[in-house]
Amino acid sequence: MGEMLRPVSGEDHRGYRKYRIKGIDRDIIARKGGPTKQQIKESDSYQVLRKNQNEFGAASKLAKSIRNSFSSEVAKLCGSYVSGKLTALVRNTIKKSEGEKGKRPVLISGNKADLIGFDFDSGKKFEEVFRARYHLKPGSQFGHFIFHCSTFIPEESIIHPKGATHFKLYNHVVGLSDMKYQESSESYDYLESNSNGCHATETSELLPITRLNLEPFYFSLSLNGVCQKQKEHLSLAVLMGIQFYQFESGKYKECKEGNAISIVQMV
Numbered sequence: 001m002g003e004m005l006r007p008v009s010g011e012d013h014r015g016y017r018k019y020r021i022k023g024i025d026r027d028i029i030a031r032k033g034g035p036t037k038q039q040i041k042e043s044d045s046y047q048v049l050r051k052n053q054n055e056f057g058a059a060s061k062l063a064k065s066i067r068n069s070f071s072s073e074v075a076k077l078c079g080s081y082v083s084g085k086l087t088a089l090v091r092n093t094i095k096k097s098e099g100e101k102g103k104r105p106v107l108i109s110g111n112k113a114d115l116i117g118f119d120f121d122s123g124k125k126f127e128e129v130f131r132a133r134y135h136l137k138p139g140s141q142f143g144h145f146i147f148h149c150s151t152f153i154p155e156e157s158i159i160h161p162k163g164a165t166h167f168k169l170y171n172h173v174v175g176l177s178d179m180k181y182q183e184s185s186e187s188y189d190y191l192e193s194n195s196n197g198c199h200a201t202e203t204s205e206l207l208p209i210t211r212l213n214l215e216p217f218y219f220s221l222s223l224n225g226v227c228q229k230q231k232e233h234l235s236l237a238v239l240m241g242i243q244f245y246q247f248e249s250g251k252y253k254e255c256k257e258g259n260a261i262s263i264v265q266m267v
Contacts, residue, residue, distance in 0.1 A: 051102025058188035059090035069199035106179035113267035143223030162256030170241035
């Protein structure tokens with residue numbers, strides 16, 4: 001197996017070089033002797049590569065806006081490879097769009113169902129871990145959501161890791177704009193640039209994992225400002241997450257395993 005490509009600090013290091021391509025928000029690492037940045041940009045031989053890079057750059061850009069909406073607490077619920085998984089998810093929506101490859105629009109608004117159920121951890125969906133009956137419904141305004149959970153027994157309704165004594169629920173919403181390729185800038189731009197990435201997070205109290213019924217509880221969250229009005233090219237991804245804790249020696253310690261966070265609704 002060949003040596004793994006990895007970021008390098010200089011332009012030329014141990015047989016590799018790095019460069020940037022417009023629309024892709026990361027360094028490109030390649031072996032010495034491969035095509036130059038100028039060749040990739042202008043040569044007819046690399047038309048397919050350029051088209052793939054254009055769409056990959058758009059998908060990566062939108063995926064990053066989702067990740068950037070997470071607080072440090074929410075980010076802890078995500079798996080190591082969520083960036084690549086998110087980018088692949090968005091790229092699949094691009095493939096459904098009509099138009100010239102490399103310039104096809106990113107239409108999240110027309111492919112909302114594709115995002116529902118996406119898990120940000122390693123194969124653990126929120127609803128497979130948290131099996132209690134709950135309702136998550138829109139409130140009176142666009143961007144307002146109400147979470148309500150009926151009474152349930154945590155030991156019976158939550159798949160929790162060994163040693164976990166408590167849990168906390170997270171409700172997160174983030175605005176996602178459709179994107180269009182702009183000939184003038186030769187890159188993808190958001191159609192709702194002021195609203196893309198707007199977000200809000202709400203959490204429950206720390207709740208015990210017991211064999212006794214928990215009382216019904218609810219919480220709500222609302223987006224502020226520009227996301228409070230429905231827009232043609234703006235979608236809202238609604239996430240639910242669960243973090244487990246172990247109470248030991250008078251302190252609550254976060255569990256590293258068993259946690260989950262998923263997109264449960266698209267509005």
